[in-house]
Amino acid sequence: MPDATTIARNLASLRARIAIAAVAAGRHADEITLVAVSKTQPQAAVLAARGAGLSVFGENRVQEAAEKFPCVGASLHLIGALQTNKAAQAVRLASCIESLDRPKLADALARAADTTGHQPALLVQVNIGDEPQKAGVPRAQADSFIRAMRQQFGPTLHGLMCIPPEGLDPTPFFQHLAALADTHGLPVRSMGMSADFEAAIRAGATHIRLGSALFGPRGG
Ligand SMILES: *Cc1c(COP(=O)(O)O)cnc(C)c1O
Numbered sequence: 179m180p181d182a183t184t185i186a187r188n189l190a191s192l193r194a195r196i197a198i199a200a201v202a203a204g205r206h207a208d209e210i211t212l213v214a215v216s217k218t219q220p221q222a223a224v225l226a227a228r229g230a231g232l233s234v235f236g237e238n239r240v241q242e243a244a245e246k247f248p249c250v251g252a253s254l255h256l257i258g259a260l261q262t263n264k265a266a267q268a269v270r271l272a273s274c275i276e277s278l279d280r281p282k283l284a285d286a287l288a289r290a291a292d293t294t295g296h297q298p299a300l301l302v303q304v305n306i307g308d309e310p311q312k313a314g315v316p317r318a319q320a321d322s323f324i325r326a327m328r329q330q331f332g333p334t335l336h337g338l339m340c341i342p343p344e345g346l347d348p349t350p351f352f353q354h355l356a357a358l359a360d361t362h363g364l365p366v367r368s369m370g371m372s373a374d375f376e377a378a379i380r381a382g383a384t385h386i387r388l389g390s391a392l393f394g395p396r397g398g
Pocket of ligand 1: 215217238258341372373388389390391
């Protein structure tokens with residue numbers, strides 16, 4: 179596990195890079211939320227990141243998040259593919275679910291919000307590179323799905339999320355997501371990870387999801 183000093187040092191260097199990228203894009207660093215992606219990291223690493231000043235975390239799996247988060251007192255974003263049978267647990271745990279990508283999941287989340295009284299913010303995940311192995315609504319259906327989610331959830335739908343294809347210049351994909359968010363008047367664009375967050379900031383990211391740049395390599 180990465181020690182607290184390493185996490186604090188990584189965070190300081192990331193904050194500096196975020197600030198430089200923001201200024202270069204004519205933006206303010208405080209428009210950009212760093213979501214610390216703590217999947218596979220032990221709770222001690224989450225606590226160390228909390229101690230270093232981070233308050234927003236991202237997890238892929240509901241079960242793992244449930245084991246790590248109830249006692250940490252931070253806000254949690256669920257960023258991984260979500261099964262409908264996990265909807266109730268997801269809405270209880272998360273302040274934001276970033277992976278809304280199909281009507282069945284929308285219905286399960288709406289029901290879960292009703293029964294639990296918890297309503298996390300929602301982001302529609304767009305499969306921005308139309309990759310068969312990736313989650314997210316296909317590009318061609320994005321407009322109609324976003325409209326439908328707007329109807330169903332109103333202002334609880336905060337924005338959009340994407341993961342661009344590996345090995346390609348991510349900028350056109352980020353720009354496409356930002357344009358979609360603009361079209362629909364949605365304020366949040368969750369895009370950019372450890373390898374490409376500066377490009378995402380230039381393209382208008384409001385949330386960047388950083389795992390390995392903060393905690394070091396996963397499983398290492
Ligand atoms: C793992 C993951 C990240 C973080 O990836 P890094 O490259 O380690 O920063 C961001 N977003 C999603 C959806 C992820 O699954």
